[in-house]
Amino acid sequence: MKKILYILIAIIAGGLLAFLMNLPSDNTQKISDQSNITCDLNTQNCSIEHNGDQISFSFYPRPLEAMVPLTLKVDGLKHNYKNLNARIYGLNMDMGTIKANLENRGSLYIGSVVLSSCVVEVMNYRLELYDGDKQLGIYIDFNLKI
Numbered sequence: 001m002k003k004i005l006y007i008l009i010a011i012i013a014g015g016l017l018a019f020l021m022n023l024p025s026d027n028t029q030k031i032s033d034q035s036n037i038t039c040d041l042n043t044q045n046c047s048i049e050h051n052g053d054q055i056s057f058s059f060y061p062r063p064l065e066a067m068v069p070l071t072l073k074v075d076g077l078k079h080n081y082k083n084l085n086a087r088i089y090g091l092n093m094d095m096g097t098i099k100a101n102l103e104n105r106g107s108l109y110i111g112s113v114v115l116s117s118c119v120v121e122v123m124n125y126r127l128e129l130y131d132g133d134k135q136l137g138i139y140i141d142f143n144l145k146i
Contacts, residue, residue, distance in 0.1 A: 036141040037124065037141045037142060037143055039140075039142075040142075040143070041057065041058070041059055041064065041140075041142040041143075042062060042063040042064050042142075042143070042144075042145070043062060043063065044058075045057065045058040046058070046140060046142070047076070048138070048139075048140050050137070050138050053076055053077075053078055054076050055074065055075070055076040055077060055138060056073075056074070056075040056076050057072070057073070057074055057127065057140050058072075058073045058075075059071065059072055059073075060073070063145075064115065064142075064144050064145075065115075066115050066116060066117035066118070066123075066144060066146060067114060067115070067116070067117050068114065068115075069112055069113075069114055070112070070113050070114065070115065071110060071111075071112060072086060072100055072102070072110065072111050072112070072113050072127075073108055073109070073110050074086070074102060074108065074109040074110075074129065075107060075108050075109075076107075077109065077138075080104065081102075081104070081109070081131045082131075083101075083131055083132040084101075084102040084104070084109050084129060084130070084131055085099055085100060085101045085102055085111075085129070085130050085131075085132075086099070086100045086102060086111060086113070086127055086128070086129055086130075087099050087100075087127075087128050087129075087130055088100070088113065088115065088125050088126065088127045088128075089125065089126055089128075090116075090118070090123060090124065090125055090126075091124040091125065091126055091141065092120065092122075092123065092124040093118055093120060093123065095116045095118060095123070096116070098113060098114070098115065098116065100112060100113040102129075115144055117146060118146065119146075120146070121145065121146055122143050122144070122145050122146070123143065123144040123145075123146065124141065124142075124143055125141065125142055125143070125144060126139055126140070126141050127139060127140050127141075127142065
């Protein structure tokens with residue numbers, strides 16, 4: 001009787017664990033399509049419009065590679081942020097959140113980041129800007145081809 005009880009508890013716990021692991025985290029929205037990806041950061045600078053301002057994003061070197069240090073540049077921000085950081089997270093797979101602190105250099109904010117690798121051929125990422133822990137509502141989606 002004890003064996004049956006232990007087996008039932010293990011099955012219930014396993015099912016609960018599988019369910020909890022499939023829930024999206026607070027800051028990650030699961031997006032299966034690429035409708036928000038309109039520019040290729042692998043080959044060019046990409047800009048978005050936010051509150052009437054053009055904000056430009058770029059990575060160097062190009063094309064983007066996983067597990068290689070990249071320089072991220074953000075241009076066009078009108079506000080002088082003291083604790084600006086970028087958070088990069090997967091849209092088609094949960095790869096955790098990659099955080100890069102951005103340093104103000106005149107009209108640019110610059111930081112260093114290493115993108116995670118994955119087993120999927122094309123990884124969809126979202127790069128979102130924060131001031132400390134406060135979301136600014138400024139983001140851009142991009143692909144990383146493995």
